Amino acid sequence: xxxxxxxxxxxxxxxxxxxxxxxxxxxxxxxxxxxxxxxxxxxxxxxxxxxxxxxxxxxxxxxxxxxxxxxxxxxxxxxxxxxxxxxxxxxxxxxxxxxxxxxxxxxxxxxxxxxxxxxxxxxxxxxxxxxxxxxxxxxxxxxxxxxxxxxxxxxxxxxxxxxxxxxxxxxxxxxxxxxxxxxxxxxxxxxxxxxxxxxxxxxxxxxxxxxxxxxxxxxxxxxxxxxxxxxxxxxxxxxxxxxxxxxxxxxxxxxxxxxxxx
Numbered sequence: 215x216x217x218x219x220x221x222x223x224x225x226x227x228x229x230x231x232x233x234x235x236x237x238x239x240x241x242x243x244x245x246x247x248x249x250x251x252x253x254x255x256x257x258x259x260x261x262x263x264x265x266x267x268x269x270x271x272x273x274x275x276x277x278x279x280x281x282x283x284x285x286x287x288x289x290x291x292x293x294x295x296x297x298x299x300x301x302x303x304x305x306x307x308x309x310x311x312x313x314x315x316x317x318x319x320x321x322x323x324x325x326x327x328x329x330x331x332x333x334x335x336x337x338x339x340x341x342x343x344x345x346x347x348x349x350x351x352x353x354x355x356x357x358x359x360x361x362x363x364x365x366x367x368x369x370x371x372x373x374x375x376x377x378x379x380x381x382x383x384x385x386x387x388x389x390x391x392x393x394x395x396x397x398x399x400x401x402x403x404x405x406x407x408x409x410x411x412x413x414x415x416x417x418x419x420x421x422x423x424x425x426x427x428x429x430x431x432x433x434x435x436x437x438x439x440x441x442x443x444x445x446x447x448x449x450x451x452x453x454x455x456x457x458x459x460x461x462x463x464x465x466x467x468x469x470x471x472x473x474x475x476x
Contacts, residue, residue, distance in 0.1 A: 271338055280334035301469060312445070312447075313352075315445055315449050316344060316446045320441050324340065351447045356451070364470070378463075388455060395443070396443065407429075
């Protein structure tokens with residue numbers, strides 16, 4: 215099949231970046247440099263990743279290289295979570311553990327039952343979608359839980375004073391944090407196909423795949439993301455509760471984001 219996008223087409227599409235920068239300049243938003251830098255950085259990263267994936271997912275390469283790529287994605291996502299939520303104590307190892315649990319559940323179902331063949335070309339992109347979407351929910355849920363426990367400390371300590379253990383006292387706040395983490399993905403799932411066409415489906419159609427087959431693939435991806443987001447959010451929330459309360463059921467001091475950054 216001929217190349218869908220040529221080098222000339224890529225260069226031409228950069229005019230769209232110029233449009234965004236021009237609008238920023240027109241409205242005096244001061245975002246021109248950030249827009250251009252973001253586009254240039256994204257393009258560079260995509261080209262490097264594309265070159266690396268060309269080698270890694272080649273059918274002749276051992277599958278272990280694809281698994282190592284997945285492990286690297288998980289570690290990097292854990293570091294991103296740490297940087298995005300500095301006020302959450304030791305979130306990096308907790309996030310990595312959550313991504314691992316989500317991988318066991320989602321990849322186990324998709325590859326263990328034969329929904330997709332276990333190959334580099336399927337493992338790496340599917341794991342990437344799992345980790346990428348789960349990372350957002352992980353950060354959102356963790357930050358919300360810390361915020362709830364910090365801002366409602368008097369309520370939490372009142373529950374503890376009544377004899378409730380830490381986990382029991384944190385239940386309403388865990389529930390609130392999980393709802394905040396999961397609702398965006400639930401709403402996105404409900405709007406799929408009517409309000410917007412997701413990236414996986416759009417890419418397949420552009421590549422010439424029949425629309426019905428593209429829809430089936432997108433449905434599987436959508437269920438994958440929903441399960442991975444839910445799994446990681448729950449693992450992080452429950453793990454975080456264990457860390458935020460001492461063995462004798464006292465709530466630790468929780469600094470605000472500015473204090474954590476300092």
